[in-house]
Amino acid sequence: MTTPEGHTSLVKESAKLLLYALLCAFMYNGFSPKGLPLIPREVKKESVADSALFGGGSSAPKNEGAPHTPDSVEALPPDSAAKAVQPAKHNETFRIISLDQFKRLRAQKRGILFDARTAADYSVSRIPGALNIPGQEVTDHFGEVAELPRDTLVIIYCNNPDCHLGRMLAEFLTAIAFTDILLYDDGWDGWLAAKEPIDTMRIKK
Amino acid sequence: MIQFNKHTIPVIAARLLLGIIFIIASIDKIVSPDAFAASIHAYRLTPAIIENLLAITIPWIELLCGCCLVMGVNVRASSFLLTILLGVFSVAISIALLRGLTIDCGCFGKEHLTPVSWGKVLEDVGLMVAGAYLIVVRSVTLSGPPWGREERA
Numbered sequence: 001m002t003t004p005e006g007h008t009s010l011v012k013e014s015a016k017l018l019l020y021a022l023l024c025a026f027m028y029n030g031f032s033p034k035g036l037p038l039i040p041r042e043v044k045k046e047s048v049a050d051s052a053l054f055g056g057g058s059s060a061p062k063n064e065g066a067p068h069t070p071d072s073v074e075a076l077p078p079d080s081a082a083k084a085v086q087p088a089k090h091n092e093t094f095r096i097i098s099l100d101q102f103k104r105l106r107a108q109k110r111g112i113l114f115d116a117r118t119a120a121d122y123s124v125s126r127i128p129g130a131l132n133i134p135g136q137e138v139t140d141h142f143g144e145v146a147e148l149p150r151d152t153l154v155i156i157y158c159n160n161p162d163c164h165l166g167r168m169l170a171e172f173l174t175a176i177a178f179t180d181i182l183l184y185d186d187g188w189d190g191w192l193a194a195k196e197p198i199d200t201m202r203i204k205k
Numbered sequence: 206m207i208q209f210n211k212h213t214i215p216v217i218a219a220r221l222l223l224g225i226i227f228i229i230a231s232i233d234k235i236v237s238p239d240a241f242a243a244s245i246h247a248y249r250l251t252p253a254i255i256e257n258l259l260a261i262t263i264p265w266i267e268l269l270c271g272c273c274l275v276m277g278v279n280v281r282a283s284s285f286l287l288t289i290l291l292g293v294f295s296v297a298i299s300i301a302l303l304r305g306l307t308i309d310c311g312c313f314g315k316e317h318l319t320p321v322s323w324g325k326v327l328e329d330v331g332l333m334v335a336g337a338y339l340i341v342v343r344s345v346t347l348s349g350p351p352w353g354r355e356e357r358a
Contacts, residue, residue, distance in 0.1 A: 021265045021269040021270070024269065028235070036257040136237065
Protein backbone atom coordinates (compact mmCIF):
# COMPACT_ATOMS: atom_id res chain seq x y z
CA MET A 1 0.00 0.00 0.00
CA THR A 2 2.80 2.42 0.77
CA THR A 3 5.19 1.93 -2.09
CA PRO A 4 8.15 4.26 -2.68
CA GLU A 5 6.34 5.56 -5.77
CA GLY A 6 3.38 6.37 -3.53
CA HIS A 7 5.57 8.56 -1.35
CA THR A 8 7.10 10.46 -4.25
CA SER A 9 3.70 11.09 -5.80
CA LEU A 10 2.42 12.39 -2.46
CA VAL A 11 5.34 14.79 -2.12
CA LYS A 12 5.07 15.85 -5.76
CA GLU A 13 1.34 16.41 -5.49
CA SER A 14 1.79 18.39 -2.28
CA ALA A 15 4.48 20.54 -3.84
CA LYS A 16 2.17 21.26 -6.76
CA LEU A 17 -0.67 22.18 -4.44
CA LEU A 18 1.65 24.39 -2.39
CA LEU A 19 2.79 26.14 -5.55
CA TYR A 20 -0.81 26.87 -6.54
CA ALA A 21 -1.53 28.22 -3.06
CA LEU A 22 1.52 30.48 -3.14
CA LEU A 23 0.56 31.70 -6.60
CA CYS A 24 -2.95 32.60 -5.41
CA ALA A 25 -1.55 34.19 -2.24
CA PHE A 26 0.93 36.49 -3.96
CA MET A 27 -1.46 37.42 -6.75
CA TYR A 28 -4.18 38.27 -4.24
CA ASN A 29 -1.72 40.16 -2.07
CA GLY A 30 -0.50 42.14 -5.06
CA PHE A 31 -3.96 43.26 -6.10
CA SER A 32 -5.64 43.61 -2.71
CA PRO A 33 -5.84 47.12 -1.31
CA LYS A 34 -5.06 45.55 2.07
CA GLY A 35 -2.03 43.71 0.73
CA LEU A 36 1.01 43.56 2.96
CA PRO A 37 4.53 44.55 1.96
CA LEU A 38 6.50 41.31 1.52
CA ILE A 39 9.12 42.51 3.95
CA PRO A 40 7.73 44.40 6.94
CA ARG A 41 8.95 47.93 6.98
CA GLU A 42 10.83 49.15 9.95
CA VAL A 43 8.84 51.22 12.39
CA LYS A 44 10.44 54.62 12.81
CA LYS A 45 9.77 56.34 16.09
CA GLU A 46 11.13 59.56 17.46
CA SER A 47 10.58 61.18 20.80
CA VAL A 48 9.13 64.65 20.78
CA ALA A 49 11.10 67.27 22.71
CA ASP A 50 9.34 69.14 25.51
CA SER A 51 10.04 72.43 23.75
CA ALA A 52 8.17 71.25 20.66
CA LEU A 53 5.14 70.31 22.75
CA PHE A 54 4.95 73.05 25.32
CA GLY A 55 6.60 75.89 23.46
CA GLY A 56 9.94 77.52 24.22
CA GLY A 57 8.63 80.97 25.15
CA SER A 58 8.24 83.08 22.01
CA SER A 59 6.92 80.41 19.67
CA ALA A 60 3.48 79.75 21.06
CA PRO A 61 2.12 76.28 20.42
CA LYS A 62 -0.48 76.40 17.71
CA ASN A 63 -2.94 74.08 19.40
CA GLU A 64 -3.30 75.91 22.65
CA GLY A 65 -6.75 76.24 24.06
CA ALA A 66 -9.70 74.03 24.73
CA PRO A 67 -9.74 70.62 23.11
CA HIS A 68 -11.62 70.51 19.88
CA THR A 69 -14.92 68.80 20.06
CA PRO A 70 -17.03 67.59 17.18
CA ASP A 71 -19.21 70.71 17.72
CA SER A 72 -16.49 73.13 16.70
CA VAL A 73 -16.37 72.21 13.07
CA GLU A 74 -14.26 74.45 10.88
CA ALA A 75 -14.53 74.28 7.14
CA LEU A 76 -11.27 73.60 5.37
CA PRO A 77 -10.06 76.52 3.25
CA PRO A 78 -10.98 75.82 -0.38
CA ASP A 79 -7.39 75.54 -1.58
CA SER A 80 -6.64 72.84 0.97
CA ALA A 81 -9.66 70.77 0.04
CA ALA A 82 -7.78 69.16 -2.79
CA LYS A 83 -5.07 68.09 -0.36
CA ALA A 84 -7.56 66.77 2.15
CA VAL A 85 -7.03 63.16 1.16
CA GLN A 86 -3.47 62.08 0.59
CA PRO A 87 -2.17 58.66 -0.24
CA ALA A 88 -1.26 56.70 2.90
CA LYS A 89 2.27 57.63 3.84
CA HIS A 90 4.45 54.63 4.31
CA ASN A 91 7.70 54.98 6.19
CA GLU A 92 6.02 57.52 8.36
CA THR A 93 7.95 58.47 11.48
CA PHE A 94 5.79 58.18 14.55
CA ARG A 95 6.09 60.93 17.14
CA ILE A 96 6.34 59.42 20.59
CA ILE A 97 5.54 61.13 23.86
CA SER A 98 6.46 59.99 27.36
CA LEU A 99 4.10 59.50 30.29
CA ASP A 100 5.16 62.87 31.76
CA GLN A 101 4.52 64.69 28.51
CA PHE A 102 1.21 62.89 28.13
CA LYS A 103 0.13 63.90 31.63
CA ARG A 104 1.16 67.51 31.07
CA LEU A 105 -0.85 67.65 27.85
CA ARG A 106 -3.84 66.17 29.69
CA ALA A 107 -3.47 68.68 32.52
CA GLN A 108 -3.53 71.47 29.96
CA LYS A 109 -6.60 69.84 28.35
CA ARG A 110 -4.96 69.95 24.97
CA GLY A 111 -5.80 67.68 22.10
CA ILE A 112 -8.19 64.82 21.71
CA LEU A 113 -7.38 61.34 23.02
CA PHE A 114 -7.99 58.24 20.89
CA ASP A 115 -7.88 54.68 22.23
CA ALA A 116 -6.70 52.47 19.35
CA ARG A 117 -7.25 49.17 21.19
CA THR A 118 -10.07 46.80 20.31
CA ALA A 119 -13.64 47.70 21.21
CA ALA A 120 -13.69 44.75 23.63
CA ASP A 121 -10.72 46.11 25.60
CA TYR A 122 -12.10 49.63 25.54
CA SER A 123 -15.50 48.57 26.83
CA VAL A 124 -13.92 47.16 29.99
CA SER A 125 -11.61 50.00 30.98
CA ARG A 126 -9.89 52.99 29.42
CA ILE A 127 -8.00 56.19 30.13
CA PRO A 128 -10.65 58.73 31.18
CA GLY A 129 -11.84 60.86 28.30
CA ALA A 130 -10.56 58.60 25.55
CA LEU A 131 -12.56 57.94 22.40
CA ASN A 132 -12.34 54.43 20.96
CA ILE A 133 -11.12 54.22 17.34
CA PRO A 134 -9.83 50.64 16.99
CA GLY A 135 -6.82 50.59 14.69
CA GLN A 136 -8.23 47.71 12.68
CA GLU A 137 -11.62 49.30 12.10
CA VAL A 138 -10.60 52.86 11.35
CA THR A 139 -12.82 53.11 8.32
CA ASP A 140 -15.91 52.24 10.42
CA HIS A 141 -15.18 55.28 12.57
CA PHE A 142 -14.43 57.64 9.71
CA GLY A 143 -17.49 59.74 10.54
CA GLU A 144 -16.23 60.43 14.06
CA VAL A 145 -12.87 61.78 12.94
CA ALA A 146 -13.79 63.27 9.57
CA GLU A 147 -15.46 66.33 11.06
CA LEU A 148 -12.52 67.30 13.26
CA PRO A 149 -10.31 70.17 12.08
CA ARG A 150 -7.22 68.65 10.56
CA ASP A 151 -4.83 70.59 12.78
CA THR A 152 -6.40 69.13 15.94
CA LEU A 153 -3.77 67.73 18.25
CA VAL A 154 -4.44 63.98 18.33
CA ILE A 155 -2.98 61.77 21.03
CA ILE A 156 -3.19 58.03 20.42
CA TYR A 157 -2.55 55.19 22.81
CA CYS A 158 -2.62 51.44 22.42
CA ASN A 159 -1.51 48.57 24.66
CA ASN A 160 2.28 48.95 24.60
CA PRO A 161 5.12 49.89 22.22
CA ASP A 162 4.64 46.59 20.32
CA CYS A 163 0.99 47.34 19.63
CA HIS A 164 0.42 47.96 15.93
CA LEU A 165 -3.14 49.25 16.31
CA GLY A 166 -1.98 52.70 17.44
CA ARG A 167 0.34 52.97 14.46
CA MET A 168 -2.44 51.85 12.11
CA LEU A 169 -4.67 54.60 13.46
CA ALA A 170 -1.85 57.16 13.18
CA GLU A 171 -1.24 56.17 9.56
CA PHE A 172 -4.94 56.45 8.79
CA LEU A 173 -5.18 59.89 10.36
CA THR A 174 -2.08 61.03 8.48
CA ALA A 175 -3.64 59.77 5.27
CA ILE A 176 -6.72 61.91 5.82
CA ALA A 177 -4.50 64.94 6.44
CA PHE A 178 -4.28 65.24 10.20
CA THR A 179 -1.02 67.01 10.85
CA ASP A 180 -0.48 66.88 14.60
CA ILE A 181 -0.44 63.28 15.80
CA LEU A 182 1.30 62.06 18.93
CA LEU A 183 1.64 58.47 20.09
CA TYR A 184 1.74 57.71 23.80
CA ASP A 185 3.82 54.61 23.13
CA ASP A 186 3.84 52.99 26.57
CA GLY A 187 0.10 52.92 26.17
CA TRP A 188 -2.38 51.16 28.40
CA ASP A 189 0.26 48.95 30.05
CA GLY A 190 2.38 51.99 30.90
CA TRP A 191 -0.66 53.84 32.20
CA LEU A 192 -1.60 50.92 34.47
CA ALA A 193 1.99 50.45 35.65
CA ALA A 194 2.10 54.13 36.63
CA LYS A 195 -1.11 53.58 38.64
CA GLU A 196 -2.86 56.45 36.90
CA PRO A 197 -6.65 56.78 37.20
CA ILE A 198 -8.71 54.66 34.83
CA ASP A 199 -12.32 54.69 33.79
CA THR A 200 -13.85 51.27 34.43
CA MET A 201 -17.47 52.02 33.71
CA ARG A 202 -18.56 49.18 31.46
CA ILE A 203 -19.79 50.21 28.07
CA LYS A 204 -22.42 47.95 26.61
CA LYS A 205 -23.07 47.73 22.94
CA MET B 206 -19.33 4.16 -9.69
CA ILE B 207 -19.18 4.56 -5.93
CA GLN B 208 -17.74 1.66 -4.00
CA PHE B 209 -18.70 1.65 -0.35
CA ASN B 210 -16.54 0.01 2.26
CA LYS B 211 -15.83 0.44 5.98
CA HIS B 212 -13.73 3.54 5.31
CA THR B 213 -16.29 5.40 3.24
CA ILE B 214 -18.17 7.19 6.02
CA PRO B 215 -15.13 8.02 8.24
CA VAL B 216 -13.19 9.30 5.23
CA ILE B 217 -15.98 11.60 4.14
CA ALA B 218 -16.49 12.78 7.71
CA ALA B 219 -12.77 13.50 8.15
CA ARG B 220 -12.58 15.28 4.80
CA LEU B 221 -15.54 17.52 5.53
CA LEU B 222 -14.38 18.22 9.09
CA LEU B 223 -10.86 19.25 8.09
CA GLY B 224 -11.96 20.97 4.91
CA ILE B 225 -14.74 23.08 6.41
CA ILE B 226 -12.72 24.05 9.48
CA PHE B 227 -9.81 25.23 7.36
CA ILE B 228 -12.00 27.11 4.89
CA ILE B 229 -13.66 28.97 7.77
CA ALA B 230 -10.28 29.61 9.41
CA SER B 231 -8.76 30.99 6.23
CA ILE B 232 -11.44 33.48 5.18
CA ASP B 233 -10.91 36.06 7.90
CA LYS B 234 -7.14 35.81 7.62
CA ILE B 235 -7.34 36.45 3.90
CA VAL B 236 -9.64 39.42 4.46
CA SER B 237 -7.37 40.98 7.11
CA PRO B 238 -3.79 39.85 6.53
CA ASP B 239 -2.55 42.66 8.76
CA ALA B 240 -4.38 41.20 11.76
CA PHE B 241 -2.97 37.75 11.03
CA ALA B 242 0.54 39.19 10.72
CA ALA B 243 0.04 40.79 14.12
CA SER B 244 -1.06 37.42 15.55
CA ILE B 245 2.08 35.78 14.16
CA HIS B 246 4.18 38.59 15.59
CA ALA B 247 2.61 38.06 19.02
CA TYR B 248 3.99 34.50 19.16
CA ARG B 249 7.54 35.92 19.04
CA LEU B 250 8.79 32.81 17.28
CA THR B 251 9.49 33.99 13.76
CA PRO B 252 12.03 36.54 12.55
CA ALA B 253 10.27 39.77 11.65
CA ILE B 254 11.40 39.49 8.06
CA ILE B 255 9.22 36.44 7.26
CA GLU B 256 6.15 37.41 9.31
CA ASN B 257 4.39 39.08 6.40
CA LEU B 258 5.27 36.26 4.01
CA LEU B 259 3.69 33.75 6.41
CA ALA B 260 0.64 35.97 6.88
CA ILE B 261 0.21 36.20 3.11
CA THR B 262 0.70 32.54 2.25
CA ILE B 263 -0.64 30.41 5.15
CA PRO B 264 -4.31 31.42 4.72
CA TRP B 265 -4.21 30.52 1.02
CA ILE B 266 -2.69 27.11 1.73
CA GLU B 267 -5.52 26.60 4.24
CA LEU B 268 -8.19 27.73 1.77
CA LEU B 269 -6.93 25.75 -1.21
CA CYS B 270 -6.38 22.53 0.77
CA GLY B 271 -9.71 22.99 2.54
CA CYS B 272 -11.53 23.32 -0.78
CA CYS B 273 -9.67 20.32 -2.19
CA LEU B 274 -10.73 18.19 0.78
CA VAL B 275 -14.38 19.21 0.49
CA MET B 276 -14.40 18.52 -3.25
CA GLY B 277 -12.31 15.39 -3.01
CA VAL B 278 -9.47 16.63 -5.19
CA ASN B 279 -5.88 15.87 -4.22
CA VAL B 280 -7.14 14.52 -0.90
CA ARG B 281 -3.85 13.00 0.26
CA ALA B 282 -1.70 15.97 -0.68
CA SER B 283 -4.14 18.41 0.96
CA SER B 284 -4.30 16.35 4.14
CA PHE B 285 -0.51 16.12 4.11
CA LEU B 286 -0.05 19.90 3.89
CA LEU B 287 -2.76 20.63 6.46
CA THR B 288 -1.32 18.04 8.87
CA ILE B 289 2.07 19.75 8.63
CA LEU B 290 0.42 23.13 9.26
CA LEU B 291 -1.47 21.73 12.26
CA GLY B 292 1.79 20.34 13.61
CA VAL B 293 3.42 23.75 13.31
CA PHE B 294 0.41 25.42 14.95
CA SER B 295 0.35 23.04 17.92
CA VAL B 296 4.09 23.45 18.49
CA ALA B 297 3.75 27.25 18.30
CA ILE B 298 0.80 27.31 20.70
CA SER B 299 2.59 24.97 23.11
CA ILE B 300 5.71 27.15 23.13
CA ALA B 301 3.57 30.25 23.72
CA LEU B 302 1.84 28.52 26.64
CA LEU B 303 5.11 27.28 28.15
CA ARG B 304 6.49 30.81 27.91
CA GLY B 305 3.41 32.07 29.70
CA LEU B 306 2.25 34.33 26.85
CA THR B 307 -1.41 35.27 27.02
CA ILE B 308 -2.02 36.01 23.37
CA ASP B 309 -4.78 35.44 20.89
CA CYS B 310 -4.13 32.18 19.06
CA GLY B 311 -4.96 33.76 15.70
CA CYS B 312 -6.64 30.50 14.74
CA PHE B 313 -9.80 31.92 13.19
CA GLY B 314 -8.79 35.50 12.53
CA LYS B 315 -9.75 38.65 14.36
CA GLU B 316 -13.50 38.04 14.34
CA HIS B 317 -13.24 35.08 16.72
CA LEU B 318 -10.59 35.88 19.28
CA THR B 319 -9.63 32.90 21.41
CA PRO B 320 -6.68 32.91 23.79
CA VAL B 321 -4.06 30.16 23.43
CA SER B 322 -4.80 27.15 25.64
CA TRP B 323 -3.96 23.46 25.91
CA GLY B 324 -7.45 22.81 24.61
CA LYS B 325 -6.41 24.43 21.33
CA VAL B 326 -3.36 22.14 21.17
CA LEU B 327 -5.63 19.15 21.74
CA GLU B 328 -7.96 20.35 18.96
CA ASP B 329 -5.02 20.63 16.59
CA VAL B 330 -3.72 17.18 17.51
CA GLY B 331 -7.20 15.74 16.98
CA LEU B 332 -7.37 17.29 13.52
CA MET B 333 -3.87 15.95 12.81
CA VAL B 334 -5.16 12.45 13.51
CA ALA B 335 -7.94 13.01 10.99
CA GLY B 336 -5.40 14.30 8.48
CA ALA B 337 -3.06 11.35 9.02
CA TYR B 338 -5.99 8.97 8.58
CA LEU B 339 -6.79 10.51 5.21
CA ILE B 340 -3.16 10.14 4.10
CA VAL B 341 -2.98 6.49 5.11
CA VAL B 342 -6.36 5.33 3.83
CA ARG B 343 -5.91 6.76 0.28
CA SER B 344 -9.62 6.73 -0.36
CA VAL B 345 -11.09 8.56 -3.32
CA THR B 346 -14.65 7.55 -2.58
CA LEU B 347 -17.07 10.32 -3.52
CA SER B 348 -14.20 12.30 -4.98
CA GLY B 349 -14.70 14.22 -8.12
CA PRO B 350 -13.32 12.25 -11.08
CA PRO B 351 -11.14 12.42 -13.08
CA TRP B 352 -8.69 13.41 -10.35
CA GLY B 353 -6.67 10.69 -8.64
CA ARG B 354 -8.56 7.88 -10.29
CA GLU B 355 -5.73 5.40 -9.84
CA GLU B 356 -5.98 5.37 -6.05
CA ARG B 357 -8.73 3.24 -4.54
CA ALA B 358 -9.41 2.25 -0.98
